[in-house]
Amino acid sequence: MxxxxxxxxxxxxxxxxxxxxxxxxxxxxxxxxxxxxxxxxxxxxxxxxxxxxxxxxxxxxxxxxxxxxxxxxxxxxxxxxxxxxxxxxxxxxxxxxxxxxxxxxxxxxxxxxxxxxxxxxxxxxxxxxxxxxxxxxxxxxxxxxxxxxxxxxxxxxxxxxxxxxxxxxxxxxxxxxxxxxxxxxxxxxxxxxxxxPELVRAWAPDIAGATYFGGHGSTGEAIEWGIALGARTGNLGAYQGYAAVAYPHGSIVSWTTVEMGGVMLDHDGRRLGDETLGYSGFAETVLRGTEPPAYVVFDTRIRDYVAAHEEEFRDLLEAGGVREFATADALAEWIGAPAGNVRSTLDDYRSSVAAGRDAFGRSAFGMAPLTSPYVACRSTPGLFHTxxxxxxxxxxxxxxxxxxxxxxxxxxxxxxxxxxxxxxxxxxxxxxxxxxxxxxxxxxxxxxxxxxxx
Ligand SMILES: Cc1cc2nc3c(=O)[nH]c(=O)nc-3n(C[C@H](O)[C@H](O)[C@H](O)COP(=O)(O)OP(=O)(O)OC[C@H]3O[C@@H](n4cnc5c(N)ncnc54)[C@H](O)[C@@H]3O)c2cc1C
Missing domain, CATH: 3.50.50.60 (FAD/NAD(P)-binding domain)
Incomplete structure (x- = not known):
């Protein structure tokens, strides 16, 4: 019954x-x-x-x-x-x-x-x-x-x-x-x-170690019940990552900031790769490329554009998660990176925008080149769901x-x-x-x- x-x-x-x-x-x-x-x-x-x-x-x-x-x-x-x-x-x-x-x-x-x-x-x-x-x-x-x-x-x-x-x-x-x-x-x-974490290590090891930002309930037992009944699995190691979760705020740094021309830097002030891989694909690059935090760097024009369109980004602004710097040197000081590194990273990026392609293969630059005042968010890579x-x-x-x-x-x-x-x-x-x-x-x-x- x-x-x-x-x-x-x-x-x-x-x-x-x-x-x-x-x-x-x-x-x-x-x-x-x-x-x-x-x-x-x-x-x-x-x-x-x-x-x-x-x-x-x-x-x-x-x-x-x-x-x-x-x-x-x-x-x-x-x-x-x-x-x-x-x-x-x-x-x-x-x-x-x-x-x-x-x-x-x-x-x-x-x-x-x-x-x-x-x-x-x-x-x-x-x-x-x-x-x-x-x-x-x-x-x-x-x-x-x-x-x-x-x-x-x-x-x-x-x-x-x-x-x-x-x-x-x-x-x-x-x-x-x-x-x-x-x-x-x-x-x-x-x-x-x-x-x-045990199943992530076993089934999606390339993102093991990223901070998980989803709900606590996603512990995988239902997949294991299906496997125990003889069901096949598919695409088991695929996931949605997010390259830039605001640190320590825990909300996302809108990827529009990057698509509009922003870049991601490590704590030495160097870029990590082609950010246009997307917020999910780039998460592993950040995870493997640097100890957290990393930094999303853009400028006030991009900040204002995104703030006008996205409520969650406005919330991050209000919470103090988006900082403004008059010069590249001031940005470098906040990051704790050598000023020369940040200056040359931004100069190289400017040349890449002019050339239409950078050394990592990025060819879409939105509103870049970036101009001072610069804007930056501290971030960490995250795992959103499998x-x-x-x-x-x-x-x-x-x-x-x-x-x-x-x-x-x-x-x-x-x-x-x-x-x-x-x-x-x-x-x-x-x-x-x-x-x-x-x-x-x-x-x-x-x-x-x-x-x-x-
Ligand atoms: C920050 C963030 C942003 C995202 N943005 C998007 C987006 O805009 N668009 C998009 O397509 N995807 C997005 N995703 C992914 C998306 O949220 C998930 O893929 C989707 O919500 C999964 O839906 P679901 O119903 O399978 O699982 P869920 O919505 O997680 O629901 C599963 C439920 O099952 C419960 N549960 C688990 N085990 C048991 C059990 N043994 N017994 C009873 N209940 C159980 C859980 O507690 C949970 O409530 C995002 C994820 C995150 C973390």
């Missing part, structure tokens, strides 16, 4: 989207969350979800379609183990964004004032405040409207498996004790393993080597194999984390709901 039709493990973007889709398909749903609040990494993100071919793009005169989106993603990621999933998520991206807005009243607006990493046209849709918490609040409200229960402080400890099929979960927590909950289907929406996990089919069901699926089991978001390349941080395109969460969440919820009620 089942307690509900569908159990969702994890109340982040993927889990809440799966719950709504399963409910839309007519199923009864319970969401179990191990922490004392919903949201996970989704709540810490900027809430930006790509949709290729949405009506808001059409209204803005942007020519886009799933084929173009998939080409963009694959160009950024390179070849990997889930290319079919890339094409599938590109196809469902616009319908899923429109479903969230139209059916569930989620606030998502097309972002046109910022060129996102990996995208040839504007296609990310985010809350006006660009805060993932707004997205989470909307999804939680929509679940409430639908009568879906989200049970907090209820960590799932294991799956109930009978005759090779998943039939529910065992919850085991300090506050709640231990109990079983039975269902036709279990959707694993517990995110990846970035909060588990992108690898269980290989899934078109209904988000984990698959085995022989192509069979684990009956009753679904995996979405950070639990599933991502679409950002085989390993490392360079293949990550903005929005791919939430696309895998809400895109696969929608597919899993719809399939699990239909199977349970049909």
């Amino acid at each position: 089942n307690d509900v039709d569908v159990i969702v493990v994890g109340a982040g973007g993927g889990g809440l989207a799966a719950a709504l889709a399963a409910h839309d398909a007519g199923a009864s749903v319970a969401v179990l969350e191990k922490l004392d609040r919903p949201g996970g990494n989704t709540g810490l993100s900027t809430g930006s979800i790509p949709g290729a071919g949405t009506r808001w793009q059409k209204d803005a005169g942007i020519d886009d379609d799933p084929g173009r989106f998939a080409d963009d993603l694959l160009r950024q990621s390179g070849p990997h183990e889930a290319e079919e999933l890339t094409r599938l998520l590109a196809r469902v991206s616009a319908p899923v964004v429109e479903w969230l807005v139209d059916r569930h009243g989620v606030e998502l607006l097309l972002i046109t004032d910022y060129k996102h990493v990996g995208h040839s046209v504007p296609r990310l849709h985010a809350p006006a405040a660009r805060k993932g918490q707004v997205l989470v609040d909307d999804l939680v409200r929509a679940c409430g409207d639908a009568g879906i229960e989200i049970v907090l402080n209820n960590p799932v400890a294991s799956l109930i498996v009978e005759d090779g099929a998943v039939r529910g979960v065992r919850v085991d927590g300090d506050r709640i004790g231990s109990y079983d909950l039975r269902a036709d289907a279990v959707v694993l929406a517990a995110n990846g393993y970035a909060a588990n 992108q690898g996990g269980l290989a899934v089919d078109g209904d988000a069901r984990p698959t085995r080597e022989d192509g069979s699926v684990v009956p009753g089991l679904y995996a979405v978001g950070g639990v599933a194999a991502g679409i950002s390349g085989r390993s490392g941080g360079r293949g990550y395109s903005s929005g791919s984390g939430l696309l895998a969460a809400v895109g696969l969440g929608h597919l899993a919820g719809a399939a699990a709901g239909a199977a349970a009620t049909g």
